Amino acid sequence: MSQDSQDVGKLVMRVALGLLVLLHGVAKITGGIGGIGQMLQGAGLPPVLAYGVYVGEVLAPLMLIAGFHARIGAALIALNMLFAIFLAHRGDLAAFNGQGGWALELQGMFLFTAIGLAFIGPGRFSANKK
DSSP: OOHHHHHHHHHHHHHHHHHHHHHHHHHHHHHOSHHHHHHHHHTTSOGGGGGHHHIIIIIHHHHHHHTSSHHHHHHHHHHHHHHHIIIIIGGGTTOBOTTSSBTTHHHHHHHHHHHHHHHHOOOSSSSSOO
């Protein structure tokens, strides 16, 4: 496989993950983060940490899309997904959905794609190639 093909593949993965996670961030901007603060408080964590969702679901996806310090952006998305799984989906870790798939397949795809991008980097078609 040529380097160009690999760089295009990285671009597709970055933009896809970035856009899909950013949509969740836009929902938080328009709908608020009060529910996340309550979940954090229920888990014994300070509700102020809810503001981190703006980093993980708005700033980090924009970093990925642009390829601007994309490894950091990907790591932030992975951290955000770990919090989301812990706070909102922990009861479904071993569950299956009605079609036989993992109940957390979307969250898992976001998490593991972000981890992969943090390792492989943004590719040549990025703002700073880091």
